[in-house]
Amino acid sequence: MNRSRFSLSRLCFWLGIGFLYAPMVVLIVYSFNSSRLVTVWAGWSTKWYGELFRDEQIMNAVGRSLQVAFYSASTAVVLGMLASIVIVRFRRFRGRTLFSGMITAPLVMPDVIIGLSMLLLFVAMAQSIGWPPQRGLLTVWIAHTTFCVAYSTVVISSRLREMDQSLEEAALDLGATPVRAFFLVTLPIIAPSILSAWLLSFTLSLDDVVIASFVTGPGATTLPIEVFSSVKLGVTPKINALATIIIGVVSLVAFGSWYVSRRIDERNRAAARMAAEA
Amino acid sequence: MSEAPKVKRKLDLSRLPGGRRWVIGAPYLWLAVFFLLPFVIVAKISLATSALAIPPYSAMFEWAEETLNIRVTLSNYFWLLGDDLYIKAYWNSIKIAFNSTVFALIIGYPMAYAIAKAPSHLQTTWLLLVLLPSWTSFLIRVYAWMGLLSNNGLINQALMGIGLTSEPIQMLNTNFAVYIGIVYSYLPFMVLPLYANLVKHDDSLLEAASDLGARKWTSFFRITLPLSKNGIIAGSMLVFIPVVGEYVIPELLGGAETVMIGKVLWQEFFNNRDWPVASALAVLMIALLIVPIMLFHRYQNKETGV
Helix, strand or coil: CCCCCCCHHHHHHHHHHHHHHHHHHHHHHHHCECCCCCCCCCCECCHHHHHHHHCHHHHHHHHHHHHHHHHHHHHHHHHHHHHHHHHHHCCCCCCHHHHHHHHHHHHHCCHHHHHHHHHHHHHHHHHHHCCCCCCCHHHHHHHHHHHHHHHHHHHHHHHHHHCCHHHHHHHHHCCCCHHHHHHHHHHHHHHHHHHHHHHHHHHHHHHCCHHHHHHCCCCCCCHHHHHHHHHCCCCCHHHHHHHHHHHHHHHHHHHHHHHHHHHHHHHHHHHHHHHHHC | CCCCCCCCCCCCHHHCCCHHHHHHHHHHHHHHHHHHHHHHHHHHHCCCCECCCCCCECCCEEEECCEEEECCCCHHHHHHHHCHHHHHHHHHHHHHHHHHHHHHHHHHHHHHHHHHHCCHHHHHHHHHHHHHHHHCCHHHHHHHHHHHHCCCCHHHHHHHHCCCCCCCCCCCCCHHHHHHHHHHHHHHHHHHHHHHHHCCCCHHHHHHHHHCCCCHHHHHHHHHHHHCHHHHHHHHHHHHHHHHCCCHHHHHHCCCCCCCHHHHHHHHHHHCCCHHHHHHHHHHHHHHHHHHHHHHHHHHHHHHCC
């Protein structure tokens, strides 16, 4: 085993990190370029941020996307939690294979297939039962919730599986009802994973362009669709400014949630230790 | 030894309000209606013909003059299989997906290995460093390469600056750009399962090998690499399957030579408004991906007991 500080794999790691971050750094630097030409440096300026915030079309799309992402993530986490309980705790029931297949398949299924199939479902449903009446944010919410359930389940179930079940058993032995035991013991323990699942679903929904393009309707353009149509025409500094804001917010939230979930973990572990000693 | 029989009480969720049926039913129903049923409809519409109507395809069942007419046609499939363009698109997608998976594996494996071998207090932070880019917008990361690879982009400027080339090299709108974009976007999905696998390896095996005189590289190829088979399969499937149907990257970074099936499906649907042909393309794509998806599913089962 190699324990030296400079090994080949470490060199590869840092090169890989450079590969992953260099384009983003360039993107951020050029968002402060005062020239309209993205390739010519003409001094520092924040005017593209001003232009971005004055762009009503983009700002409206941001609002819509945040709304859809919020609702999709919240629904997906609830369904994902139930699905995790089913997968981890109910070892045997009819249709289990199909169920676990429906959890894994959305993780890898190409977006164009999910988008197309969902749209055709909505069209067929509107034709036969008259619902959903029109395509828009509602249909985007359903579509996003569906693939986010899969991701939420993977995140939450891995935590639920690791969890020490004797804590639940202790609560039951002490006379708690199963419902109380679930809400007072199980839920707090899997809380960090629910938070990460929510954040993951939120970012996935905020990021999706292909599925939303298929299932959305008039007047419900989400941010990625807006960005995609402007990016297809070429590189503009306004998009660089938007990208910088997104990267900034994501980094903040990622480090924040990493910190919080570590704290919750530590607290839980300390509580468990105290309980064990007592 | 007289030990009181311990009463094992399990958290029995069937006693939750609504019971077991409700806990299983809610996610099951949602996925069945919104994930499974759509595929049935896609398969059905792939057997219809395109029509000037809303929605733009012919109905499968028609009730007229006390006769039930069922119209099913395989013409879309014959059309797809008879046209070189589509065959080429499928072949190209598989080739590009396969090659980029190999590139991602070559770059990702040492990275995952480095994280797994790092001191344990550093591992989470390093992993976060790798995963962070994948949480920022996918679209924006592809967009970043548009600026870098264009003819007057930073890379060409640098190449000309150091005198390697006198005029810009065409990189944007080529397959090269598509490969860069794919490997760049999907690298974190390769690293994560590889790390999850490598971190569980028992170091004592390597110590035993080295005690028996094996060299570092020998023990890597004979112990670590075979043991990480599951991680390699999972990472590769996480890259290969979605890339086969990738649309955004070939659209933004690729050129006329980059014919990929996701792009063709998109054009059939949005530009030609031929829903039945788009559906048939989707059905054939699923047929192509069903084995890799099952492989991935089996890994998930093995690794996590899903």
